[in-house]
Amino acid sequence: MAQTIVVGGGLAGLSAAHTLLERGANVLLLDKQGFMGGNSTKATSGINGAGTQTQQEQGIPDNSKIFFEDTKKSARDLARDDLIRVxxxxxxxAVNWLQDKFGLDLSKVSRLGGHSHPRTHRGDAQFPGMVITYAQMERLEDLAVSNPERVRIIKKARVTKLVKDQSGTVTGVEYLHNGKTESAEGPVILATGGYAADFTEDSLLKKYRPELWDLPTTNGDHCTGDGQKLAMAVGAHGIDLEKVQVHPTGLVDPNEPDAKVKFLAAEALRGVGGLLLDNTGKRFVDELQHRDYVTGKIWENKKYPIRLVLNGNASKDIEWHCKHYVGRGLMKRFENGDALAKEFGLPPSVLKKTFEDYNQSVRTQKDPFGKKFFQGEWKYDDFFHVAIMTPVLHYTMGGLEIDPESRVLDGSGKPISGLFAAGEVAGGVHGANRLGGSSLLGCVVFGRVSGDSAASYLLQSTGAIVQKAGGRLSALAGQLGAGSSSSPAAPTAAPAAAPGKAAMGSYTMAEVAKHNKKDDIWVVVDGQVLDVTSFLPDHPGGEKAIILYAGRDATEEFNMLHDPKVIPRYAPDAVIGRVKA
Structure with missing residues (x-):
């Protein structure tokens, strides 16, 4: 069976790969990172879905027509009805597929800005983007081991060229791996993400939105518009490249307020009832408005710092997020209103008045800022979680022009044979502004569409027969429909040390504490001592997430975010011993 080349190992690429396998095609996945996942692992609010089984069980009267209208309104004059319908x-x-095929918990549903119904799905534990992406990633890696003739994954492989034949059909790629130029043949699905961290010499960000160049970003440094540039070099048409979304709520680290890369404050924090207050302790915007609108009001108001405040009910509703942000030093907890007022540097009467005004809006359902959806009244005698916010580069709505079958189009609007795109690399899907919760959705939906289209293209172009029963395909289908075949490894099972690492042994916490620099960094997880110095550049959450715990016990934070099998699966060589009792 001929192969399809998937470029990019985030959720869009993974969804495309799984769909191709379900259709009987072979997959070669090339990812330029050492650890797959991309920005998809950072998504914190959830994935949108209209008419899902979860919504039906909770009596939420949503459907795709209502969701279409909400999305079209957000996209405004750049709305592409055909893509929005898909x-x-x-x-x-898409949501049902994730639950059924990968056994995911997506039982909690919230309403984010711009949505007329609760439709953003997440589970009780961990960030939804990480949970969804890891489930697909681990399943694909298992299949690469059990069915290597069907699935190949090459990491740290940077695609440098799309290869075309004389007819203009894309027939493969050239890529750099281990310092050598390699080539691969087959139709190509681009799933390389956006360009909201494109600070390179040929930056799309600087070319199309130079005024945003100096803003901080939530994106990993891999988001440099690779797929867009590769495709446009062979005649693909770029669309809406000036449409770059600035998210209103990036978390400001008090210890590094000017850091270029910021952690995102999930929109779900406002969805559960969080309020945005300026330095006078007053509201200035409907917290559930579209992202670009809230960002504009922050810039218009100019009363910094802007703080996101969650009361007790909101904090409990999204407890895991709060605990995570507090652990990273990005959020503080205050036990009462007086402590909160002190943090603002304001008399208690100011915050009491703000809460009273808001409660009046809740009771009358008439808000001076136009808010329509409320999560109950506020009490001054309560506990609160608070973080400082700043607008950040977040998502690029522009990208490669595609049709409803995820085929990449050229400048005349015709499909480029053999080339498909999914996820943030594709433009036009979200128009002028993306709704919260639709990034993961776009990855899964168009990942699946591109997988379907590429499998159909293979069938038509090669005459290959896609069998759905018999032999290896039956076994593969069984694995695709079952839970992850990898079982959690015991945390006490430490493998042999890698060359250059310290010898296996026992270490005191005092010894661990000495290794607290970027070029020599140890951490402790569940009693194991890890030398993560060489793993630092490959960590999908960025270097800072590890450096924060340099020379310390990171067990609580690690277990909030990761499955127990992550270390033996992805960083076994990092384990160098155990902490002395």
Whole structure:
């Protein structure tokens, strides 16, 4: 069976790969990172879906038509009805697919800004983007081991060229791996992400939105517009490249307020009832408005710092996020209103008045800022979680022009044979502004669409027969429909040390504490001592997430975010011993 080349190992690429396998095609996945996942692992609010099984069970009267209208309103004059219909019409099926095929918990549903119904799904534990992406990633890696003739994954492989034949058909790629130029043949699905961290010499960000160049970003440094540039070099048409979304709520680290890369404050924090207050302790915006609108009001108001405040009910509703942000030093907890007022540097009467005004809006359902959806009244005698916010570069709505079958189009609007795109690399899906919760959705929906289209293209172009029963395909289908075949490894099982690492042994916490620099960094997880110095550049959450715990016990934070099998699966060579009792 001929192979399809998937470029990019984030959620869009993974969804495309799994769909190709379900259709009987072979997959070669090339990812330029040492650890797959991309920005998808950072998504913190959830995935949208209309008419899902979860919504039906909770009596939420949502459907794809309502979701279409919400999305079209957000996209405004750049709305592409054909693409929005695909995104919203297949949204319920996408969420159900994740639950059915990968056994995911997506039982909690919230309403984010711009949505007329609760439709953003997440589970009780961990960030939804990480949970969804890891489930697909681990399943694909298992299949690469059990079915290497069907699935190949090459990491740290940077695609440098799309290869075309004389007819203009894309027939493969050239890529750099281990310092050598390699080539691969087959139709190509680009799933390389956006360009909101494109600070390179040929930056798309600087070319199309130079005024945003100096803003901080939530994106990993891999988001440099690789797929867009590769495709446009062979005649693909870029669309809406000036449409770059600035998210209103990036978390400011008090210890590094000017850091270029910021951690995102999930929109779900406002969805559960969080309020945005300026330095006078007053509201200035409907917290659930579209992202670009809230960002504009922050810039218009100019009363910094802007703080996101969650009361007790909101904090409990999204407890895991709060605990995570507090652990990273990005959020503080205050036990009462007086402590909160002190943090603001304001008299208690100011915050009491703010809460009273808000409660009046809750009671009358008439808000001076136009808010329509409320999560109950506020009490001054309560506990609070608070973080400082700043607008950040977040998502690029622009990208490669595609049709509803995820085929990449050229400048005349015709499909480039053999080339498909999914996820943030594709433009036009979200128009002028993306709704919260639709990034993961776009990855899954168009990942699946591109997988379907590429499999169909293979069938038509090669005459290959896609069998759905018999032999290895039956076994593969069984693995695709079952839970992850990898079982959690015991945390006490430490492998032999890698060359250059310290010898296996026992270490005191005092010894661990000495290794607290970027070029020599140890951490402790569940009693194991890890030398993560060489793993630092490959960590999908960025270097800072590890450096924060340099020379310390990171067990609580690690276990909040990761499955127990992550270390033996992805960083076994980092384990160098155990902490002395």
């Amino acid at each position: 995104l919203t019409g297949r949204s319920g099926d």
